[in-house]
Amino acid sequence: MGEKLNRRDFLKTGSVMATGSLLPEEVRASAWAAPEAQSARAISANDHIQLALIGAGTRGQYDTHVAAQVPGVKLVAVADCYDGRLIHCRETWGDSISTTRDYREILARSDVDAVVIATPNHWHKQAAVDAMNAGKDVYLEKPMIHLYSDGPELIETARKTQRVIQVGSQRVSSMIYKKAKQLIEAGAIGQISVINAWWDRNPNDPVMAFDSTIPPDASPDTVDWLRFLGSAPPEPFNAEHFFQWQKWKAFGNGVAGGLFVHLFSGTHFITSSHGPTKAVAMGGIRYWKDGRDQPDVLLGLFDYPEGFNLHLRVNFVYGAAENEGFVFTGSEGMLEISGDAVVVRRLPRPPAPSYGISSFANTTQEKFLAEYHKKYPAVHPSGEPSAEEERYAAPPGYNDVYDHFNNFFDAVRLRRPVVEDAVFGFRAAGAALLANVSYDQGKIIQWDPEAMKIH
Numbered sequence: 001m002g003e004k005l006n007r008r009d010f011l012k013t014g015s016v017m018a019t020g021s022l023l024p025e026e027v028r029a030s031a032w033a034a035p036e037a038q039s040a041r042a043i044s045a046n047d048h049i050q051l052a053l054i055g056a057g058t059r060g061q062y063d064t065h066v067a068a069q070v071p072g073v074k075l076v077a078v079a080d081c082y083d084g085r086l087i088h089c090r091e092t093w094g095d096s097i098s099t100t101r102d103y104r105e106i107l108a109r110s111d112v113d114a115v116v117i118a119t120p121n122h123w124h125k126q127a128a129v130d131a132m133n134a135g136k137d138v139y140l141e142k143p144m145i146h147l148y149s150d151g152p153e154l155i156e157t158a159r160k161t162q163r164v165i166q167v168g169s170q171r172v173s174s175m176i177y178k179k180a181k182q183l184i185e186a187g188a189i190g191q192i193s194v195i196n197a198w199w200d201r202n203p204n205d206p207v208m209a210f211d212s213t214i215p216p217d218a219s220p221d222t223v224d225w226l227r228f229l230g231s232a233p234p235e236p237f238n239a240e241h242f243f244q245w246q247k248w249k250a251f252g253n254g255v256a257g258g259l260f261v262h263l264f265s266g267t268h269f270i271t272s273s274h275g276p277t278k279a280v281a282m283g284g285i286r287y288w289k290d291g292r293d294q295p296d297v298l299l300g301l302f303d304y305p306e307g308f309n310l311h312l313r314v315n316f317v318y319g320a321a322e323n324e325g326f327v328f329t330g331s332e333g334m335l336e337i338s339g340d341a342v343v344v345r346r347l348p349r350p351p352a353p354s355y356g357i358s359s360f361a362n363t364t365q366e367k368f369l370a371e372y373h374k375k376y377p378a379v380h381p382s383g384e385p386s387a388e389e390e391r392y393a394a395p396p397g398y399n400d401v402y403d404h405f406n407n408f409f410d411a412v413r414l415r416r417p418v419v420e421d422a423v424f425g426f427r428a429a430g431a432a433l434l435a436n437v438s439y440d441q442g443k444i445i446q447w448d449p450e451a452m453k454i455h
């Protein structure tokens, strides 16, 4: 299974002109070669990594399935605040794993090397800080922060403890995103002026609009309510708040923290930017009037110091099938990421520049044309220049979550940097949450992406 998920060969298709490529030959070879294959490393006994899961909900259990497919990784313990999920983890991974409602019991174990943290966002910082202080390496789900004050504390704890922390926007490890980065760096589309990215979801799929299913046995007996609340304002047991926490600011960060953050991680990885300097967002609760305090439609505009604008959209009231994607608009072409493929489209450069002379006096037109044809001799017209397109698709079954965990576990074993450390994670989440600040305050927000601070 691991081998299947880890396949790294691109399926390449494309229609190009007789000249053969959208890119000059010298950059083409390097830019369009498949990423270096990572040969499966032999795992020695002391390479073995014992993993624990903190927050065993939908994502935590999925992450753990994938993580456990990386050779040499074994799940040993799980912490969660709902008994039904602890039971299901034992059903899945066997009674040999230990389960608890209190993650501190896991952190006290000397046989746990690393933890996956997939709690609601308001627990991300504290659980990760506690884990690093207990000597554990951390895979922390996105968004890295719930509050801006979480960022510096996480960065500083990682530095002080020298623990590995990988933030869980898995697309940063995707072979598709790596290909897009290579292509853009090789000049495939020239200078970027605008990036559009979106994530739209059909309202007939409530779970995808954060309306998660509440189990019939949800009660103060099966749920450790006070532990779940943590730093959130005190309130009596509320099953919606527990299971559908993404709908409320007290626990989550809405669509900005849920989905914009992936689009920022992708943008920053592909362009090597540290983030925007200005942000403005608009939207509203257009459809899901179910008591949530976060918009279900959010549009954001961001100004980047590199000289481009990012336009983001999340729409949970999208009548067609769910889709997400990117279009990078460059001076010489377009690069699109959609599904598991990256496509570059370019119009070949015309042999002569265009002109507009029809409103000038006839003698001026004749004079202009005489000069023009001296400079650009007429060629036999061959119709519209044909568009060039090349497409790289990941192989069926490719899973970027596997590659993201692989990157994490390599860093754990070899004590080397990960692809998405705490600084990267703060720059992505910090930028994403600017949209919420702008939406709440109804104004443009200024951000310093180097210092990672709102002005």
Ligand SMILES: NC(=O)c1ccc[n+]([C@@H]2O[C@H](COP(=O)([O-])OP(=O)(O)OC[C@H]3O[C@@H](n4cnc5c(N)ncnc54)[C@H](O)[C@@H]3O)[C@@H](O)[C@H]2O)c1
Binding pocket: 054, 055, 056, 057, 058, 059, 060, 079, 080, 081, 082, 085, 101, 103, 118, 119, 120, 121, 123, 141, 142, 143, 168, 169, 170, 227, 228, 230, 242, 243, 245, 257, 258
């Ligand atoms: N990378 C991705 O593509 C992706 C996708 C979905 C979700 N996520 C992230 O994963 C995280 C979890 O999301 P989810 O959809 O699985 O939510 P979920 O509600 O299904 O699961 C969260 C779990 O955390 C548990 N929990 C709460 N407080 C805890 C505590 N103090 N100690 C231990 N467990 C605690 C809850 O009991 C619950 O089972 C979120 O941060 C979300 O943003 C990432």
